[in-house]
Amino acid sequence: MIRFIPDTLREWLLRPIAMAAPDGWVYTEICAPDFRFAILLLLLAAVLAFRIRRDGVRLGRPLLAAIFLCAISFVPWLATTGNGRYFMPYLLLVGPLCIALAVRLPVTAAMRSFVVVMVVAAQGFALAQNSPWKPFDSWEWIPWREAPYFSIDTAPVANDKDVTYVGISLMTLSLIAPQFPPEVRWVNLSTFDGADVGKGRIRHYERMNELLDGGRLRLLHRTQPRAIEEEVMQPNVRAVTEIDAALAPHRLALRKPTDCVLLRSRSLSKLTMTMEGDSPQRKAQLEDRAGFWACTLVRVPDAPVPREPTPAELHAKAVFEKVETLCPRFFPAGQETVRTTGTVHVRIYHASDSILMLASDDELYIKYERALNPQRLALGKEVLQPGFRLDCNAFRGRSGLPWERAI
Numbered sequence: 054m055i056r057f058i059p060d061t062l063r064e065w066l067l068r069p070i071a072m073a074a075p076d077g078w079v080y081t082e083i084c085a086p087d088f089r090f091a092i093l094l095l096l097l098a099a100v101l102a103f104r105i106r107r108d109g110v111r112l113g114r115p116l117l118a119a120i121f122l123c124a125i126s127f128v129p130w131l132a133t134t135g136n137g138r139y140f141m142p143y144l145l146l147v148g149p150l151c152i153a154l155a156v157r158l159p160v161t162a163a164m165r166s167f168v169v170v171m172v173v174a175a176q177g178f179a180l181a182q183n184s185p186w187k188p189f190d191s192w193e194w195i196p197w198r199e200a201p202y203f204s205i206d207t208a209p210v211a212n213d214k215d216v217t218y219v220g221i222s223l224m225t226l227s228l229i230a231p232q233f234p235p236e237v238r239w240v241n242l243s244t245f246d247g248a249d250v251g252k253g254r255i256r257h258y259e260r261m262n263e264l265l266d267g268g269r270l271r272l273l274h275r276t277q278p279r280a281i282e283e284e285v286m287q288p289n290v291r292a293v294t295e296i297d298a299a300l301a302p303h304r305l306a307l308r309k310p311t312d313c314v315l316l317r318s319r320s321l322s323k324l325t326m327t328m329e330g331d332s333p334q335r336k337a338q339l340e341d342r343a344g345f346w347a348c349t350l351v352r353v354p355d356a357p358v359p360r361e362p363t364p365a366e367l368h369a370k371a372v373f374e375k376v377e378t379l380c381p382r383f384f385p386a387g388q389e390t391v392r393t394t395g396t397v398h399v400r401i402y403h404a405s406d407s408i409l410m411l412a413s414d415d416e417l418y419i420k421y422e423r424a425l426n427p428q429r430l431a432l433g434k435e436v437l438q439p440g441f442r443l444d445c446n447a448f449r450g451r452s453g454l455p456w457e458r459a460i
Contacts, residue, residue: 055382055405057081057135060446065131067454069094074455075182078423081137086179089147092172093123096154103159116153123147148176204319205229210271210347213237217264218273219350221299223403226273229345240264242303246403265303270350272296272307276315278325278342287311288346296348304353313348317341366391369398369411372433376409376417380445383407407448424450425460 057080059065068080069090077084097120100112112120123143130140137144155168210216214236220226223243230239240261280292288296288311297306307313322340331339362370369391377384383405392399396413406422411433418427428449435441446452449459 054134054403057137058133059131059135060452064454065127068127068131068135071454073179075179076455076458079455080135080140084183085137086182087144088175088179089151089172092175093120093147093151093154096151096158096168096172100154100157112154112157116150116157119146119150119153123150201232203228203232204321205232205344206317207232209314209316213269213271216269216271217267218271218347219265219300219305220273221296222274238264238268242299243403245303246401265305265352270305270352272300272313272346272348272350274346274348275321276342276344276346278339281342285310286315287313288348300350301353305350306353308349308351311348313346315342316345316347318344362391365413366393366398368433369400372411372417372436373400373409375436375441376430376443379441379443383445383448384409419448421448421450424448 056078059068064071072080072087073091075084075086079085080087104112123146126140126143130143133139151172152169155172156165158165158168160168211234214234217238217240218226218233220239220241221243222241225241226239245258245261274296276288277292280289281287282289288307293307293311300306321343325340325343327336327339373384373388373391374386377386384400384402384407385404388400390400392401398411400409402408408420410418410420410427412418415433417430417433417436419430420427426449430436430443431441436443451458
């Protein structure tokens, strides 16, 4: 994912300032303005200015080493993820560094105390703008007030150790995996979404095939409480069809008849959506069915033969592949299929949270996940022209500093 990685050198250099912006998706998904890095730069500039003018300020080697470590840490962080959760040690370090610089200012003790109070007050104000302890728009989707940290009843499968659990959703199962026997194995097929896995040239797919070929296979997928057949307590026909469609490219299918086991979750029951017209009994029933399906999978001898693409799909494929050569960072190559939704052909790029869409009138759009509307790029036939160029740093909702991004 390049969700938080800067696109230009300017964005790299100004990330400490950009982290103070009251916007989401800067260095974390939620709005979490952090003034401390900007304050650190101001205090460092003030201390150095006094040192140059009066030669009376000594920072000391430990403080200089800590500041240098904090500064140089931005390089590997921004080069890999730019995600705040992987920068936590330095998010903890920057506060004490601000205070250490404040107390080294060659001013009166009262003024130093005032600066310290202002630093704490500024960050306290930023924290209050989106308190992590409030129930809405925070990380607390499920309150963790009692053990376990995430409730899932694994008792029905606790003794099954020679099993490979297969996921098909983008959300990983890393939160619940430690509650299963340590001997089990895990794979997630969504990593290869849209790629032609049958050609055997996808990175890591050979290793995954080895896991799928050896041992028992079991799907682990979140239940949809309304998509359960009452009589047999199994996924209904529609749910089975959709799951099989996701499994088919990998020569997998649910065993028929299905033998899914419901692993109930009190944590997910708190997130179960009910309707105004549901009776109290129906609501209790839906909440009781919240959790995960554990379903036996079988290997299908041969993957289904894909149908011949239509001329419109071939044209869309050519357009998408041309864009992939122009902006490979945002639209990595490797997908072979073109999805059709109504009269619109689409290709999804999870690595950049983007979708390319070619409409029936040959208009090409990009829909960035955090942009309100699709952004027109060009006509498909224009993209296929030899001299066509595309500005890869001008995508609405992503490009630029937080205060420059259009919606």
